[in-house]
Amino acid sequence: MTATAERRGDTTAPAGFLARVTAWVLALGGGVGLLAAGTLTVEKINLLADADYVPTCSINPILSCGSVMTTPQAAAFGIPNPLLGIAGFAVVTTLGVLLLGGVRLPRWAWLGLQAGATFGVVFVHWLIYQSLYVISALCPYCMVVWVVTIAIFLYTTLRNLRELPSSSPLSRLAGLAGYHSVILVAWYVVILLAILVRFWDYWSTLG
Amino acid sequence: MTRNTRLTLAMILVVILALLGLTAVNRNSGPRPTSGAGAEVDPAVLVREDSHRLSTAPDGKVTLVEFLDFECEACGAVYPAIKEILDTYQDRLTFVVRYFPIPSHPNAELAARAAQAAAEQGRFAEMYTVLFENQEAWGHQRTPQTETFVEYARTLGLDVDRFRRDLDDPAVAARVASDRADGETAGVQGTPTFFLNGRQLTEIRTQADMIAAIDAALAR
Structure with a gap:
């Protein structure tokens, strides 16, 4: 198993460091996500109370929550998406804060978090696709949720991969943890490029 | 510094540089392909024999040219101002x-062809008005809005069969494409782009700015 040894050696971030980063990502990412989901919920209520209400994040035709919040995609499971966000991010924040406090979470809690984060990241990418190519508008608070959901998923996954027994085929991916922020930034760059390409004509008319 | 940190910082740096580069290219190439900002563009490129005029000054003193995309919100937003100015x-x-249809607008090209098909029956101005007045109804739809445009043609009293034929006529598409090509020659990057007596208007933000520019040209 020299390959494994090399891979582990390649992993420049020590396990303790990655665990701390993961705890911070969960606590801060969860908190920021909670704020964004809370704000979106308040805006949704304002919009329901007054159909002419202009949400605080409707800046121009492209950066606009108003047009995004009123689409069917904004309540994909029959209830407004931000309500899912409030529930999910509250749990993530709690787990993150506990980890920062030195609590050791049981295996099932990590698996549950993995399931939730995976659902979240898939859902968020569906929303990104809808926002860019179907609705053709970007909602700033929603984009905050994209950013934190991706980070939460990535760090939870990297942490869980490292805990796999070396017999598991997926454990070969544990070495990716050494490149955690490279993966995160590359992920964001791909989405940023998609946004730039999609709305290039609009950005360039502003120039 | 770990390899992860180095690679991450390098990637961020590359992206920032690339974005700065693109912005710079975008800035420079704006008015420049033919000449510097505000310089005169060959009038023959801006106004062809067959270009559509919504009004004509017999003295030919002041000519305002708009390169537009019927589906662009900004063009829809200036439409009422233009109407008032006219x-x-x-x-x-x-x-x-x-015409300057922008490829990322799904129905922009079709809308330009609809306007041209109406022009073939001498009703360009009417179709121009209908397209902008109803932009919210047909704009930003993923599906081709052919039937909506045919309905507009019917409302305008056009020969609908001829309109349908013209909509698919390669000559009509070529006419739209040649407008766009002229726009590119003139340095048009996005829509709406205005040229007043051959000079691109770059500092126009409001209707008052536009009126001031026109008044200045009239007074010259």
Whole structure:
């Protein structure tokens, strides 16, 4: 198993460091996500109370929550998406804060978090696709949720991969943890490029 | 510094540089392909024999050219201002519309062909009005809005069969494409782009700015 040894050696971030980063990502990412989901919920209520209400994040035709919040995609499971966000991010924040406090979470809690984060990241990418190519508008608070959901998923996954027994085929991916922020930034760059390409004509008319 | 940190910082740096580069290219190439900012563009490129005029000044003193995309929100937003300006200045101003459909707008090209198909029956101005007045109804739809445009043609009293034929006529598509090509020659990057007596208007933010520019040209 020299390959494994090399891979582990390649992993420049020590396990303790990655665990701390993961705890911070969960606590801060969860908190920021909670704020964004809370704000979106308040805006949704304002919009329901007054159909002419202009949400605080409707800046121009492209950066606009108003047009995004009123689409069917904004309540994909029959209830407004931000309500899912409030529930999910509250749990993530709690787990993150506990980890920062030195609590050791049981295996099932990590698996549950993995399931939730995976659902979240898939859902968020569906929303990104809808926002860019179907609705053709970007909602700033929603984009905050994209950013934190991706980070939460990535760090939870990297942490869980490292805990796999070396017999598991997926454990070969544990070495990716050494490149955690490279993966995160590359992920964001791909989405940023998609946004730039999609709305290039609009950005360039502003120039 | 770990390899992860180095790679991450390198990637961020590359992206920032690339974005700065793109912005710079975008800035420079804006008015430059033919000449510097505000310099005169060959009038023959801006206004062709067959270009559509919504008003004509007999003295030919002031000519305003708009390169537009019927589906672009900004063009829809300036439409009421243009309408008012045309009402105010009437035959003191020549106003020319050129097609500049932007590929990322799904129905922009089709809308330009619809306007051209109406022009084939001498009703360009009417179709121009209908397209902008109803932009919210047909704009930003993923599916081709052919039937909506045919309905507009019917409402305008056009020969609907001929309109349908013209909509698919390669000659009509070529006419739209040649407008766009002229726009590219003139340095048009996005829509709406205005040229007043051959000079691109770059500092126009409001209707008042536009009126001031026109008045200055009339007074010259």
